[in-house]
Each structure stands twice: as C-alpha cells, then as structure tokens.
Amino acid sequence: MSSPAEKPEVVQLPAEAPVAPAINTRRVAAQRVREARDRLTSTSGTRPAFDTELLRQYAQTRVSASFVVMLLVVATGVLFGLWKYAVPATIWTVGMLCIHAAIIRNCKRFLGEQPTLAATRRWQTRFVLLDLLYGLCWTAILLHPAGLDTVSNTMMMFLMLLVIAVSSMLAATLPIAAVAATAPVTAAIALNFVMGGTFDNYALALLAVAAEAYFALLAHQLHSTTLATLEARAEKDALIGELEQAKAISDEARHRAESANVAKSRFLAQMSHELRTPLNAILGFSEVMKSEIFGAHAVPVYKEYSADIHNSGVHLLNLINEILDLSRIEAGRYELNEEAVSLVHVVADCHHLLKLRATSRGITIHEVFEHGMPRIWGDERATRQVVLNLLSNSIKFTPPGGDIWLKVGWTASGGQYLSVKDTGSGIAEDEIPIVLASFGQGSNSIKSAEQGAGLGLPIAKSLIDMHGGTFTLKSKLRIGTEVIVTFPPERVMSALAPMAEEAPPLQPEPAVTAVAEDRRRPRHKPIMSAGTGL
DSSP, rough: OOOOOOOOOOOOOOOOHHHSSSSSHHHHHHHHHHHHHHHHHHHSSHHHHHHHHHHHHHHHHHHHHHHHHHHHHHHHHHHHHHTHHHHHHHHHHHHHHHHHHHHHHHHHHHHHOOOOOHHHHHHHHHHHHHHHHHHHHHHHHTTTTTSHHHHHHHHHHHHHHHHHHHHHHTTTHHHHHHHHHHHHHHHHHHHHTTOOOOOHHHHHHHHHHHHHHHHHHHHHHHHHHHHHHHHHHHHHHHHHHHHHHHHHHHHHHHHHHHHHHHHOOOOHHHHHHHHHHHHHHHHHHHHHHHTTTTTSSSSTTHHHHHHHHHHHHHHHHHHHHHHHHHHHHEEEEEOEEEEOOOOHHHHHHHHHHHHHHHHHHHHHEEEETTOOOEEEEEHHHHHHHHHHHHHHHHHHHOOOOOOOEEEEEOTTTOOOEEEEOOSSSOGGGGGGHHTSSSTTTOOHHSSSSSSSOOOOHHHHHHHHHHTEEEEEEEEEETEEEEEEEEEOGGGGGGOOOOOOOOOOOSSOOOOOOHHHHHSSSSSOOOOOTTTTTT
C-alpha cells in the first residue's frame, strides 16, 4: 500500500555572482578626458558648447525684453525732460534707443548665424563692449541732475537700482556683460555721493556699492543655475544617445541571433532527415542480423556485433530526437497537445518501462503515490518524456544496490508534484547551473561509462516551464539527488459539485397531433344555422 507523500520543499537555486561591468569605468574616464579638453579650449572654464548656448540665451533674452528696455529708456527721458532740460533728455533718449537698436540687431544676427568657437568668442567680446556703452549712457543721464537736494539723490538712487536690476537680469547668462553694464553706473553714482561730503551721501554711496555687489552675486547665481541646467541636459542627451546606440547594437545582435537560429533550425531539419534515412536502414538490417531471421551466423560473434550496431543506432536516433526537441523548444515552435492526463498513471507506466533496466543493475524503485489524485490538464507526451528523462538519469547515476523513490502528491498551493529521488553520486553545488544548461554535463557524468548529450534535464525543465510549473533540483555529493517538478493549481481538474436544480430534459416532449388537439378543443354551437339544415 502506498503511503502519503511528503510535501516538497521549495529550494532556490544559487544565484550567479554579479560581474561588475567595465563599461561604467570606461565611460567615467572618457567623460573626464572630455571635460579636461573642454576646459582647455574654453574661455570660461566650461565646455565650448556651453559657452555658445549661454551666449544664445543672452541674445534671446535681450531680444525678448527689447520692448521693456525701450519703454524704460523712453520713460526715463520723458521724466528728465519734464523735470530738468528737455533738449538734453531728448538727445539722450535718441542716442540710447540707437544703442539699444544696435544691441538687438547684433543679437538677431548672432542667432541667425551658425555657431562656431571663433565666432562665439568674437560675439562675446562685441556684446561686452555694447553693454559697456549701454552702461556709460545710463551714467550720463543719471549724473546730469545730481545735486545736493534730497529729491535728486532719491531719484538717482531709484533709477540706479532699477537699471542695475534690469541689466543684471538681462545679462545673467553672460556675467562679464552684466558687470560692464552696471559697474560704470554704480561707480559714477557712488563717486558723486562721496563728493557730496555729508554722512548721508556716504551712506548712499555705500548702499550703491552694496546693491552692485548684491545684484552681481544674484547674476552669478543665475549663471550657475543655467550652467547646471545645461550640464544636466547635456548628460541627458548623452545618455539618450548611448541608449539609442546600445539599442541599435542590441537590435543588430538580435537580428544576427535570429538569423543564426533560423540557420541552425534549417540545418537541424535537413540533417535530421539526412541522418534518419540511412539510420532507419541501419536499424532495420541490424535488427534482422541480430535476430538471425534468415539463418544463423557462421561466426557467433557476428550476432554480438549486430546487437552493438543496433544499440548504437538506437542511441544515435534518441540523440537526434533530443536535439530536435530542444531546438523546437528554443525556437518557440513546440506546441503542447493538452488533454486530461493522470500523473500517477504516467509515472507508473514509465516505472514499468524502465523497471527491467533498474532490476538488471540491482536498483530498487519505490513508489509513494497519494490516492484519489485527479487528472491534470497537460501534454501527456511531454509529461511522459519528463518522467522518463528524470528516471533514466537516476538509474544511470545510481550505483548497484541503490534505491530510487518516485513520489506523486499534492503541493501546499493545491497543485500536483512529482519527485524523483535517488542515492547516487550526486552533483556538486557549483555544477547545478551547468547540468541545467544545454549540453552541460557535470564531472560525475563525464566520468560515467554511460555518457549522454546533456539534454535530458534542460528539455525536462523547458517542458515544465511551458506548463507553468516549477523545476527544482537538490543534490549533495555522495548522498544523492532529488528533482521536484510541480504543476500549478490551475491545471488540476477538480470534480464539479452536482447541480442543485433539475437539469432540462435531453429530448423535448412529444408533439401533440393535430387530431388530438382538435378533439380536446371545446365545440361551440353556432348561433344561427340558416341554410344548414341543423
């Protein structure tokens, strides 16, 4: 009587140690070399591309704020014309507008040209000179109404702060130009206050210098923020470029791999046909010679040779079939022929097929099956192949006198599992990933007299994965090996409970004939029977 099977223990396979790629190191070294080269070729210590981009932002800011600056100039000219002298104020306004127009015209020309390193340096110098002239013109109008009265001092201080603030904001991406536009105004106003000789004027001069320092610091912070933004955008663009390049390389490698896979599939298909044709003849003739159908051999040793030829042909045919199965699985062309399968019956049949081989080696196979196991929805041929591969490996690597346990039962989640455990030589822990790979063999397999192609376990694992199950291999040297395969609960075909309501009849009720219906119909006498004789 079979005893209840034990629940399998889920054991994670040892993960491979991550290998640190050298791509990051090469990327960091290349970035450092590029940054050092850019600092040597740049005037501001940054990349030349950043200098050009900062200058373009300066020109764009100037063009976009041209109306605001023009409005400020006109308002200042009108104010001083109404307050002091109209003619000098008008001349100053016209000259200031001409300088402003020259700045805007040069900004538009720079934005329309193709940026180069030499052109960037030339335009940067031109913009600094234009901003210096712009600041000197503001100095002329601010020093004209200077006096000792409080109104003049307040007016000069207010306009100076306004000019410095506007110029610093407009030239924030070009700090040299901001200093050139604001330093003359601040120096002239501070000098004018100092020449006043009073404590209030000294305080105003100090306030003007402090305001210049504050706005210069603010412009520097804006420049640093803009530069950091440009660097982040450049890093993002570089990363996107690397990703696109890596994607192109991976796509090309994938296309090559697909082409190689197609070529391999064609080669295997052609070679399998070419090999099977003469192999069938070898198997047939060797079977006839081994069985001595046409008479006994003159030399008895020929019978043994014929048996060896037949066994070698069978081994070669099995090897070809395994290679073809693995190639179809890897290519995704292996289709499951799913049906209701009894896992217990499949395992019992495989045990019956390999029982003679195990008995000849003195190996005892124990069956531990749970009773009342329902069927599962799967491919019977694939399930049978998995069981045969696992049981064949156990018989192959179990020494004479050993034991093998076949277990079938329920998993903790409601699925079904199959366990094949032996007392063989076992597998080293570091060789488990090798034996699960295609054509991989452990050291014990290589030393064994019955060597294979190393395809049994990979094919079994792939077939179980196609069923949505799990494949777990546990082994210890000189102790034994256990392989546990599980099928998910979704594939277990549980019996349905009986329906509470009565089912409809399989056949409809017999139709009532027209005569019987006419007899059951009530007869009514006519109200009038004229002309009927009734």
